[in-house]
Amino acid sequence: MTAGIVHDFRNILAIIGSSLTLAERHLGDPQRIDAFIGRAQDGVRRGTKLTAQLLTFAKEPDPVTRVRNLNECLQKLELFLNSGVGPEIRIVLQLAPDISECLLDQAQFNAAIVNLVVNARDALPKGGTIEISTERWAINTVTVDGPRPGRYVRLQVKDNGQGMSPEVARRVFDPFFTTKGERGTGLGLPQVSAFMRLINGHVSIASELEVGTTVRLFFPAVEADEDDDTSR
Ligand SMILES: Nc1ncnc2c1ncn2[C@@H]1O[C@H](COP(=O)(O)OP(=O)(O)O)[C@@H](O)[C@H]1O
Ligand SMILES: [Mg+2]
Numbered sequence: 001m002t003a004g005i006v007h008d009f010r011n012i013l014a015i016i017g018s019s020l021t022l023a024e025r026h027l028g029d030p031q032r033i034d035a036f037i038g039r040a041q042d043g044v045r046r047g048t049k050l051t052a053q054l055l056t057f058a059k060e061p062d063p064v065t066r067v068r069n070l071n072e073c074l075q076k077l078e079l080f081l082n083s084g085v086g087p088e089i090r091i092v093l094q095l096a097p098d099i100s101e102c103l104l105d106q107a108q109f110n111a112a113i114v115n116l117v118v119n120a121r122d123a124l125p126k127g128g129t130i131e132i133s134t135e136r137w138a139i140n141t142v143t144v145d146g147p148r149p150g151r152y153v154r155l156q157v158k159d160n161g162q163g164m165s166p167e168v169a170r171r172v173f174d175p176f177f178t179t180k181g182e183r184g185t186g187l188g189l190p191q192v193s194a195f196m197r198l199i200n201g202h203v204s205i206a207s208e209l210e211v212g213t214t215v216r217l218f219f220p221a222v223e224a225d226e227d228d229d230t231s232r
Pocket of ligand 1 (some may be wrong): 164
């Protein structure tokens with residue numbers, strides 16, 4: 001994901017660097033100096049614009065927990081996700097309009113979604129579709145390792161990629177477990193799971209080799225006073 005952005009930055013710095021070197025070489029020629037400095041300033045402007053975009057993506061350096069609408073959080077991320085996965089992969093958002101608000105830190109939420117989308121992208125080497133959906137969800141029964149009974153927003157990240165074997169699936173939340181060799185860190189899913197634990201939510205994964213993977217995040221709903229009867 002960051003590779004594209006780093007690449008852009010390197011190009012911008014190269015342009016600034018070469019413009020300044022050229023300006024230095026032509027100190028006796030004010031007209032050319034002007035042109036080279038203009039080009040360097042252009043580079044600085046482009047770099048500044050790029051950092052501004054990056055900042056809107058990871059605005060909050062310290063955790064700031066706020067009541068948020070997950071649909072809005074996802075819409076703010078959509079452009080960034082689309083540019084990060086490249087042209088072969090389509091990201092489709094399916095957002096239920098009636099979801100409750102949730103308490104969370106936007107930067108941690110962004111990191112979790114980016115981790116899941118990058119994993120989905122890696123599972124789709126030939127391209128494909130990543131579907132991100134939200135919906136109201138209620139859990140009424142107690143299960144051993146499922147979410148606690150209560151009201152949630154269920155967010156799914158679904159790919160139709162390579163999927164995982166049961167042996168891999170068992171270990172994906174272990175820190176540093178990766179099947180990607182040098183390219184992997186094995187820290188994506190542990191981040192997602194730590195974040196969901198922090199907000200008293202839950203994460204579960206369903207995966208089948210050659211069929212695809214669905215990661216389900218259960219975000220506790222901020223209880224409003226309204227009645228509702230949408231439990232299922
Ligand atoms: N959407 C997915 N499809 C197939 N395998 C996945 C998916 N998400 C995660 N995995 C598996 O889980 C492992 C751990 O994922 P993660 O913690 O994000 O670390 P990393 O992506 O650096 O390997 C991956 O190496 C991969 O084997
Ligand atoms: Mg990962």
